[in-house]
Amino acid sequence: MKTELTVNGVSRDLDLDPRVTLLDALRHHLHMTGTKKGCDHGQCGACTVLVNGRRINSCLTLAVMHEGDQVETVESLGSPEAPNPLQEAFISCDGFQCGYCTPGQLMSATAMLEEAKEGWPSHVSESLSNPGTLSDAEIAERMSGNLCRCSAYPGIRQAIARTQGDAGGKS
Amino acid sequence: MRSFDYRRADSLAAAREGLGEAAQIIAGGTNLLDLMKLQVMTPKQLLDINRVPGLREITETENGLKIGALVSNSDLAADPRIRSDYPVLARAILAGASGQIRNKATTGGNFLQRTRCPYFYDTSMACNKRQPGSSCTAIGGISRMTAILGVSEHCIAAHPSDMAVAMRALDARLDVADATGDVRQVGMDELYCLPGERPDIETTLAPDDIITAVHLPQKQSGAVHVYRKVRDRASYAFALVSVAAIVTRREQRIATAALAFGGIGSRPWRNSEVDEMLAGEVPGEPLFAAAADRLLAEARTEEGNAFKTRLTRRTMISVLREATGLEPASVGTDRVEESAA
Ligand SMILES: Cc1cc2nc3c(=O)[nH]c(=O)nc-3n(C[C@H](O)[C@H](O)[C@H](O)COP(=O)(O)OP(=O)(O)OC[C@H]3O[C@@H](n4cnc5c(N)ncnc54)[C@H](O)[C@@H]3O)c2cc1C
Ligand code: FES
Ligand code: FES
Secondary structure, three states, X not given: OEEEEEEOOEEEEEEOOOOOEHHHHHHHHOOOOOOOOOOOOOOOOOOEEEEOOEEEEHHHOEHHHHOOOEEEOHHHOOOOOOOOHHHHHHHHOOOOOOOOOHHHHHHHHHHHHHHXXXXXXXXXXXXXXXXXXXXXXXXXXXXXXXXXXXXXXXXXXXXXXXXXXXXXXXX | OOOOEXXXXXXXXXXXXXXXXXXXXXXXXXXXXXXXXXXXXXXXXXXXXXXXXXXXXXEEEOOEEEEEOOOEHHHHHHOHHHHHHOHHHHHHHHOOOOHHHHHHOEHHHHHOOOOOOHHHHOOOOOOOOOOOOOOOOOOOOOOOOOOOEOOEOOEOOOOOOOHXXXXXXXXXEEEEEOOOOOEEEEEHHHHEOOOOOOOOOOEOOXXXXXXXXXXXXXXXXXXXXXXXXXXXXXXXXXXOEEEEEEEEEEOOEEEEEEEEEEOOEOOOEOOHHHHHHHOOOOOOHHHHHHHHHHHHOOOOOOXXXXXXXXXXXXXXXXXXXXXXXXXXOOOOEEEOOOOOO
């Protein structure tokens, strides 16, 4: 099936079996391997990308469903030479060990900081109408869709906390 | 995944036509694709309704709020009207899944998500829901996530939704469009079937029905809303037991109570006798204990889920204490305030 995907601002024409997930389209058809496959069932968050600015699990959606949508992957953040503030913070806070979950953590945190700025509450927010700033418990809850087998959680939370004052973490 | 034809509907009329020959609707896809990858569900055609206009709005009506079937779980929980006037619904949604999944999951799809019974997911095991007549492996098997109310000797699967539990307490009503385009309303008390002898038949909807919206009744100023979810880890896990409660008071007495339960029922569970027992009474331990006895009188347990009777009782009583002001409110207990005129 002919499908046009817009990834990191670039439009790409693909011919896909409808079964191909957005994750497999990125990795196997566009050879953009920054986005990782952990569980392939929505349980780990390694495949997190942004679609129209919102974080989703790219393993639980079909590529053909995203014609015309804006897809953003970890490749849209900084580069090794010029990491963005969030990536910088992950490095200085030891926010990873093996690094496999990191692209998903970065994309998830990027969108999560925007959600918090819009005033979205979370399961642990005392007040639904006024959730306030991101405490450590708030960051943990809002990032619970991203598992880390190396358990680098303290560093991940710290890196996100350090970035929350900045301009959303995108370069 | 088995192969399928994919089609996109750009209007409700096109969706209705497309559904004719046993196509399956895909909305967020977070449940359907998961099950298709495991070949638990093997639709030959998928009909993508995400581009159907008019299904993503939350609008005020004469009688309350109307929520389009494609409103995402995130948008619903973040809506200021839901947060202030229907906090139990915001809390229930935020207690479920993850930020990523809630962004994709839709209101319509959440109601119709399938059970998380491990044997339903495992195609090498017998399951009457997946394969009618094959028997139920959960009975006598691993039953931690299964139900204790509304079960049958053919199936003990629990309905997994948090959102639908809050909707049940709120007496939400669904707009359902049939194949001819006629829209009927289906109450939360009419949507789900008990498993009985046919656990594969889960709802009263026809295969070509489309949920288009959900209606919430007028807000109730002064009501206390509680959603409490007990699970094996603090986040990103399905409920062992959850309780949604909406309680209003008149002086020292409970005026009205609406209690619904998740994790323990074959469908989002509500027992009107429990609500009626509480109404008009002075809140207190003996009353709460009697209400819990009533709720659990018909519980049918397995070795692996027997703990749920005590867990439900404790959770329910704790929720009632907060809902009636006998104990201070903790996170998850919110009061609906008068509107600023
Ligand atoms: C890892 C993980 C954890 C989760 N944890 C929780 C949790 O803690 N609590 C919880 O409540 N849920 C949880 N969920 C489930 C999640 O809430 C559901 O997957 C989601 O709500 C389904 O919505 P959807 O739009 O993605 O549905 P889809 O997958 O698109 O569809 C589900 C079903 O509904 C049908 N359907 C969809 N829309 C309509 C419509 N408008 N009319 C008629 N039929 C329709 C489809 O045909 C399909 O049969 C979890 C899911 C995952 C993957
Ligand atoms: S690979 Fe998508 S959530 Fe694990
Ligand atoms: S750093 Fe190894 S999985 Fe997170």
